[in-house]
Amino acid sequence: MDCRVGCGACCIAPRIVQAFHGMPHGKAAGERCVHLDADNRCGLFGAPERPLFCRQFLAEPEVCGGSREEALVLLQTLELESEPA
Template sequence: MPHGKPAGVRCVQLGDQDRCLLFGQPTRPPVCASLRPHPGLCGASRAEALAHIAWMERATAPPLPPKDPA
């Protein structure tokens, strides 16, 4: 994904079993390699992890453009 991965878009490097196809490879983006498992992010289940990630995406999303008054 040469222009970055937008929030909410599935990474092209995510395999059929939801595992990173670049894991352990030097081509894995540094931001991905910098993430470390933590209970505050991963929670106790896949559902909790996805909910945490969704919250982080909303919290760090760029502001919406101003509405057109017309």
């Protein structure tokens, strides 16, 4: 599956615990990444500063669903289910 242009759900829903360019404390779940532009496109896509977490994320129907709204729900659910107890 190719990324849905203008979705940005993977740049909002997941938590990134490692510091990265522009976000020295990482990113909280549900927080919009500072590199996500107004069109919901990653400003670091293809750049070496892009976090490993983001480079390794693959768009899949199971996590991206059929729409941006569904992707946000699915990714938020995965984030909640993967939180340490």
